[in-house]
Amino acid sequence: MEKSSTEKEGKIWAIGGGKGGTGKTFITSAIGTYIAGKGKRVVLIDVDIGGANLHSFLGINRPKKSLTDFFETGASLSKLAVKTGIDNMSLISGDIHSLASDSIKFTQKLKLFRHIMKLNKNYVIIDLGGGSHNNTIDTFLMADKRVVILEPEITSVENMYHFIKNALFRKLRMSLREYGFKEIVEQMWERRQEYKIKSLRELMDHIRDSFSYVGDIIDKELSDFKLYLILNKIRSSDDILIGSSMKSIFKKYLCVDTRFVGFVEYDDSVWRSIRERRPFMLNYSLSRSAKEVEVFTENLLNGKEIKLSRS
Amino acid sequence: MSRRNLKKHFEILELDSDASLPEIKNAYVRLKKLYSTDSMVMTPIADEFSKKKRLEVLKQIEEAHAKLSDELKDEHQRSANLGKPGIASGNGTEGEEAESVSFSGEVLRKIREKKGIHLYEVALDTKIRVEILENIEHERFDVLPQEVYLKGHVSNYARYLLLDPRKVADDYISRYKDWKGEAKEKD
CATH class of the missing domain: 1.10.260.40 (lambda repressor-like DNA-binding domains)
Incomplete structure (x- = not known):
């Protein structure tokens, strides 16, 4: 497998996956705490609209300032970052309820990303929250590393599949528009019954067959669209197989490459930590789940997959 | 037949073309199980995955496995005959x-x-x-x-x-x- 430099350097990570409650916020806080503990400068950004509670996982109060100030008054991001009580790690709240989230224009999002990239940090970890809103998908698409959190439940599987499918569709549409082929995807998708196109995969194959030059663009976009999968709240070792299966389905039906980086078992000490207002990774640093977090965070940092004795 | 010509089969089993026999076996068992049972992972694609499609996919997997294990067994034996270590090292004993x-x-x-x-x-x-x-x-x-x-x-x-x-x-x-x-x- 070729390793592009952006993959190793990947500074901006987005943690998403469609369904709410799969543990995105927990995993964001745990990854951040672990990397900060290695002496890297980390900032967490909470953009979980309507459910921003990353601060609770760190045992601190809700920050008073948020990205709303960035969008409305042009406050600099570094002014919005608050201390988390953990060395090397700060938090920016994305609480943007006061602003109708639909009114954030695409250019504003680009501006936000330009500022995020300029932050003097080694890693920026964004907690996307649930749902497949365009804002969420755009943030997901702009990140260097796209991490998705899956729970071994049918609802989580379904929501994640649709989240990825929507994200991929949006990415293809945007990049083809850049090349001036916007209509091709849309027209074909609208007339999909006529063409007997049932899936995104079939749509892509169809476009490739009809316009070979567009096929090249699609192939490039697909090879750039890498996913990192984490399985959360597993209750038996059999559940681990769901990670490998999801990877197979993404490849076969969406042509997307996935790295299955690891899993965390279901652990009551996660909510106990929130109640005790102490970060899990510090409070239960010797627990099995903390070790599992360390394993997949190292894999994320190095772009590696989890080693399963039997995959 | 060289490994390069078997690329298609390796891809079906989601393997790199330097995979060993046990890896081929593992991938085959895993994928066969995934596509022959109603795994929860299949729910999002239930509409696309008709009975006919299922049989098609399973057939591909069977073929890829049969072809690969056949070819690589030969490769394994050939290298054993030459006194060189087999491809799946550790199995040469x-x-x-x-x-x-x-x-x-x-x-x-x-x-x-x-x-x-x-x-x-x-x-x-x-x-x-x-x-x-x-x-x-x-x-x-x-x-x-x-x-x-x-x-x-x-x-x-x-x-x-x-x-x-x-x-x-x-x-x-x-x-x-x-x-x-x-x-x-x-x-």
């Missing part, structure tokens, strides 16, 4: 074992484990029930089937492990006969 070792259930189990193959995989391919395989490995002669059937099972299992079926069956059956003799004496 079977030749020596075949000459010096008497095949007991224990030896079969060790060879299987060294290859990283699970009993249920053996069962899937040889159509021998897992319990029987387990009893063969543990030499629970009292619950194993009669000699003729047992001999058949043991040679099939040996063939699966790329061992000489006749030698293995002879060794194993002679142990079985020893036990039978002893059992009789006790009566």
Whole structure:
């Protein structure tokens, strides 16, 4: 497998996956705490609209300032970052309820990303929250590393599949528009019954067959669209197989490459930590789940997959 | 046929083209299970995945596995004949074992484990029930089937492990006969 430099350097990570409650916020806080503990400068950004509670996982109060100030008054991001009580790690709240989230224009999002990239940090970890809103998908698409959190439940599987499918569709549409082929995807998708196109995969194959030059663009976009999968709240070792299966389905039906980086078992000490207002990774640093977090965070940092004795 | 020409088959099993035989086996078992059962992971694509599609996909997987294990077994044997280490390194000792070792259930189990193959995989391919395989490995002669059937099972299992079926069956059956003799004496 070729390793592009952006993959190793990947500074901006987005943690998403469609369904709410799969543990995105927990995993964001745990990854951040672990990397900060290695002496890297980390900032967490909470953009979980309507459910921003990353601060609770760190045992601190809700920050008073948020990205709303960035969008409305042009406050600099570094002014919005608050201390988390953990060395090397700060938090920016994305609480943007006061602003109708639909009114954030695409250019504003680009501006936000330009500022995020300029932050003097080694890693920026964004907690996307649930749902497949365009804002969420755009943030997901702009990140260097796209991490998705899956729970071994049918609802989580379904929501994640649709989240990825929507994200991929949006990415293809945007990049083809850049090349001036916007209509091709849309027209074909609208007339999909006529063409007997049932899936995104079939749509892509169809476009490739009809316009070979567009096929090249699609192939490039697909090879750039890498996913990192984490399985959360597993209750038996059999559940681990769901990670490998999801990877197979993404490849076969969406042509997307996935790295299955690891899993965390279901652990009551996660909510106990929130109640005790102490970060899990510090409070239960010797627990099995903390070790599992360390394993997949190292894999994320190095772009590696989890080693399963039997995959 | 070189590994390069087998690319399509490796891709179907989601493997790189330098995968070893046990890796091929593992991928085959995993994918076959995924597409033949109603895994929760299949729910989002239930609409696209008709019965016909399912059969198609399973057929591809079967073909890829058959083709690859066939080709690579040859490759493995060729390199063994040349005295070079086999592609799946660590498996190259079977030749020596075949000459010096008497095949007991224990030896079969060790060879299987060294290859990283699970009993249920053996069962899937040889159509021998897992319990029987387990009893063969543990030499629970009292619950194993009669000699003729047992001999058949043991040679099939040996063939699966790329061992000489006749030698293995002879060794194993002679142990079985020893036990039978002893059992009789006790009566």
